[in-house]
Amino acid sequence: MRQNRHITSNVGDGASGAVAAPPARPADQERTNSPGLALGAKxxxxxxxxxxxxxxxxxxxxxxxxxGYALFALITTLPALLPLGDLGAGAALLDAVAADDGSPRARAHTRGTLISGARMLNLAGAAVAATGLVLAGTGTHTWLLGTAATPSAGACVAVAGVLIGCTLPLGLGASALAAIDRYHVALLLQAAGSAAGFGLVVVAAGLDAHAAVYCAGPLAGQCAAGAAALALAARALGMPMLRTVAASVRPGQQGTRIMHLAGPMTVIYTTSALTYGTDRLVLGHTTSAAAVAVYSAGAQLYRPAAALLSSAALPLWGRYVQRRGAGGGTPRGELARLVAWFAGAALVVGGGLVACGPPVADWMLHGEAPVGPGLMAAFGLLILVHAVNHPVGMWLSDAPGLRFQARGAVAMTAVSLALSVPLAIALGPAGPVLASALAFAVCVAVPCHRRAFRHG
Incomplete structure (x- = not known):
């Protein structure tokens, strides 16, 4: 049985150091339970x-x-719009640690992967922060925000850019925890970050603060959660991860090749951001601020519901890395059972959105703009098409599989953007959601199922 690969000895600095193998512990049982732990934590x-x-x-x-709420919703969801994700660095780190058999070569590969990924994300974070400041300073943020732009929007964009830039490299902590079967810990930290962000919003209201302070709350909470995840992963691995991440941009830091995984994942992140993150922008330019607010209220309920199922799927990545490494074939029976389970769960979640979503969303908006069941049904359909693809997506997480998914994601973006504008004009807030669901089903889910079940 494969052994767990936690690193237990501390390394003196971020540039070098040997690591000792940990006491043997069966990993297969924990990997079997980790999807359930992740689901429970979420x-x-x-x-x-x-x-x-x-x-x-x-x-x-x-x-x-x-x-003001329309502006707040746009600003705090800008991370979903950025065509970056984590540049695939998280996927590369997860893959490296999951495949780590404890040998010195494997440990060096894991550390090199961390350095390479952190270097990319530090540079990307600096670029994001600079972009936010430039947009705010030149006034071009009004084009980005459309009808949701207000006189205070410039400061909001500047603050958001800095906080998002700081959060990017810290996000590697969640990937490291997922790789060592502790993704449930990362999920609990994210919830704590949400609570902390709400606390900052309350403080802003008490101080009658600038709109930028409200927008900073949720973003700062997730930044703190990322730092905590990285610190806990460092302790579990026995690696100075915070120091390594900070020092990764220094000359002489030896990384390793990660683009075979990071490249396709970056394409997937970019296309997903364009497909889903532009919905508010499409509505902002084709309808009204009220439509953006209605969509945003529905999306506030959709995001946690969709994340519940995707969080349960992520631990499968490490399990399938090990199965492929051991020479195992495609687990078609297991995949079929998981697809059925995820589909059933998605129907339950989607039904809950349709039944409970409209009154809750109306309460959020004080009844100023009605949120109908049609929008929530569209979000339920989007959850379903993603859910049935989660298991096969995790199986197709090697380099060839990710390249295949990336090609489908590019096609998905083209189809979705072509449909979003006319559907937004015809159906309002539900239009872009339906466009995204149809594009994902046709361009990603169906081809991935065909590849997994026919070709392995």
Missing amino acids: AAGLPIAGLAALLSARIVTDELGLA
């Missing part, structure tokens, strides 16, 4: 994150009005 964290989002929306609408 389910426990959802009420916290959901309540924080709902109350934040209520407070922001009270203090800044409907237009």
Whole structure:
């Protein structure tokens, strides 16, 4: 049986050092249980994150009005719009640690992967921060935000750029925890970050603060959660990860090749950001600020519901890395059972959105803009098409599989963007959601299932 690969000895500095193998511990049983742990942690964290989002929306609408909430929603979801993700560095790190058999060569590869990924993300974070400052300083942020732009939007964009830039390299902590079967810890930290962000929104309301302070709350909370995840992963691995991440941009730091995984993942992140992150922008340019607010209220409920299922799927990545490394064939029976399970769970979650979503969203917006069941049904369909693809997507997580998924994601973006504008004009807030669901099903889910079940 494969042994767990936690690193237990501390390294003196970020540039060198030998690591000792940990005491043997069966890993297969923990990997079998880790999807359930992740699901449980996400389910426990959802009420916290959901309540924080709902109350934040209520407070922001009270203090800044409907237009202020539309701005708040756009700014705090900018990370989903950025065509970066983590540049595939998280996937490369997860893959490296999951495949680590404890040998010195494997340990060196893991550390080199961390250095390479952190270097990319530090540079990307600096670019994001600079972009936010330039957009705010030149006034071009008004083009980005469309009808949701307000006189205070420039400062909001500047603050968001800096916080998002700082958060990018810290996100490697969650990937490291997932690789050592502790993704549930990362999920609990994310929930704590949501609570901390809500606390900052409350403070902003009490101080009658600038809109930028409200926008900073959720982003700062997740930044703190990323730092905590990286610190806990460093302790579990016995590696100075915070120091390594910070020092990765220094000359002489030896990284390793990660682009065979990071490249396709970056394409997937970029196309996903364009497909899903532009929905508000399409509505902002084709409808009204009220439509953006309605969509945003529905999305506040959709995001945690969709994340519940995707969080349960991520631990499968490490399991399938080990199976491929051991020479195992495609687990078609297991994949079929998992697809059925995820589909059933998605139907339950989607039904809950349709039944409970409209009154909750109306409460968020004080009834100023009605949120109908059609929008929530569209979000439920989007959850379903993603859920049935989660298991096969995790199986197709080697380099060839990721390249295949990346090609489908590019096609998905073209189809979705072509459909979003006319559907937004015809159907309002539900239009871009339906466009995304149809594009994903046709361009990604169906081809991935065909490849996994026919070709392995």
